[in-house]
Amino acid sequence: MLEIQNLYKYYGTFAALNGLNLTIKKGELFGFVGPNGAGKTTTMRIICGLLKADSGQVYIDGVDAFKQQRQLKEKIGYMPDFFGVYDNLKVYEYMDFYASAYGLTGDCVKRTCLELLDRVNLGDKASAYVDHLSRGMKQRLCLARTLIHDPSLLILDEPASGLDPQARFEMQEILKGLLDLDKTLVVSSHILPELSRMCTSVGVIQAGKMVLCGGMEEIMSLMASANPLVISLTDKVDQAVEYLKQQPLVATLSYKDHTVRVDFKGDSEDEVRLLSQMVQIGLPVSSFSREEGSLEALFLQITSQTGGGIFYAN
Numbered sequence: 449m450l451e452i453q454n455l456y457k458y459y460g461t462f463a464a465l466n467g468l469n470l471t472i473k474k475g476e477l478f479g480f481v482g483p484n485g486a487g488k489t490t491t492m493r494i495i496c497g498l499l500k501a502d503s504g505q506v507y508i509d510g511v512d513a514f515k516q517q518r519q520l521k522e523k524i525g526y527m528p529d530f531f532g533v534y535d536n537l538k539v540y541e542y543m544d545f546y547a548s549a550y551g552l553t554g555d556c557v558k559r560t561c562l563e564l565l566d567r568v569n570l571g572d573k574a575s576a577y578v579d580h581l582s583r584g585m586k587q588r589l590c591l592a593r594t595l596i597h598d599p600s601l602l603i604l605d606e607p608a609s610g611l612d613p614q615a616r617f618e619m620q621e622i623l624k625g626l627l628d629l630d631k632t633l634v635v636s637s638h639i640l641p642e643l644s645r646m647c648t649s650v651g652v653i654q655a656g657k658m659v660l661c662g663g664m665e666e667i668m669s670l671m672a673s674a675n676p677l678v679i680s681l682t683d684k685v686d687q688a689v690e691y692l693k694q695q696p697l698v699a700t701l702s703y704k705d706h707t708v709r710v711d712f713k714g715d716s717e718d719e720v721r722l723l724s725q726m727v728q729i730g731l732p733v734s735s736f737s738r739e740e741g742s743l744e745a746l747f748l749q750i751t752s753q754t755g756g757g758i759f760y761a762n
């Protein structure tokens with residue numbers, strides 16, 4: 449569905465995109481992750497034809513994004529990471545405005561606008577003023593207007609940013625629901641665990657290059673093994689520390705009060721083995737788990753495995 453080849457974008461002499469390659473299959477909900485400044489927005493704006501690349505190619509369903517702008521616009525819906533101010537505009541009028549901007553006419557306009565408002569849980573807000581909506585509602589409205597011309601590929605720049613947990617969850621559920629309409633979605637975020645709840649695949653961009661790409665489960669399991677094991681004990685912490693230091697899969701460790709944090713190189717089977725051995729030798733373990741995933745830990749692991757090159761999980 450989306451094929452990006454060797455994409456470069458310079459701002460002055462600074463390479464924001466540095467030979468980016470990426471393939472996304474039809475029907476994927478693809479999480480595009482990377483730290484601030486990695487090049488996500490730049491990539492998305494180039495895909496949508498809003499920014500010119502210096503070199504490289506982008507194809508969407510075989511359409512050359514740089515040469516076939518009209519066909520590109522039909523295929524793509526873009527939701528930017530900001531929402532403008534719309535004084536005195538009601539929700540339905542806002543949708544109607546975008547419908548006419550895309551050349552929709554006739555009876556289908558009203559039906560389409562109302563169906564889309566229902567899809568983003570704003571069916572009862574058609575007569576409300578846009579500026580009176582909550583942030584979560586505004587972002588859902590922005591998503592609805594992104595869908596107005598029935599695009600097959602949606603490019604969504606941080607659609608859940610700034611939302612509280614409940615509003616984020618609602619947005620995630622709506623995005624997952626779009627897969628039933630045969631859409632392909634590219635969703636950017638700098639929070640990988642947030643994407644894990646909805647994405648089918650994920651790619652990590654760092655300094656304008658893809659450094660990791662694969663199915664969501666593979667990436668999450670890679671990430672889990674990159675995070676420290678946190679082991680709490682009710683007693684015998686010194687003894688536990690001495691025992692752990694002797695284990696070949698323990699790279700480094702630190703401890704405070706009754707908790708030991710271990711940089712552990714093993715997989716989940718190794719973890720089970722370690723826990724049962726600790727219990728067997730009489731160490732009173734009260735909790736044993738991997739810390740919540742962080743992108744930073746994953747980046748460190750990728751860099752140490754690949755010397756910073758491209759690493760594909762599948």
Ligand SMILES: Nc1ncnc2c1ncn2[C@@H]1O[C@H](COP(=O)(O)OP(=O)(O)OP(=O)(O)O)[C@@H](O)[C@H]1O
Pocket residue numbers: 459464482483484485486487488489490491638
């Ligand atoms: N118009 C511009 N002029 C100069 N530099 C720019 C411009 N736009 C972006 N950059 C730089 O290019 C790099 C990539 O920016 P981009 O916005 O694509 O990153 P991002 O991954 O989307 O970051 P964020 O998560 O913060 O939105 C950053 O170092 C940024 O400062």
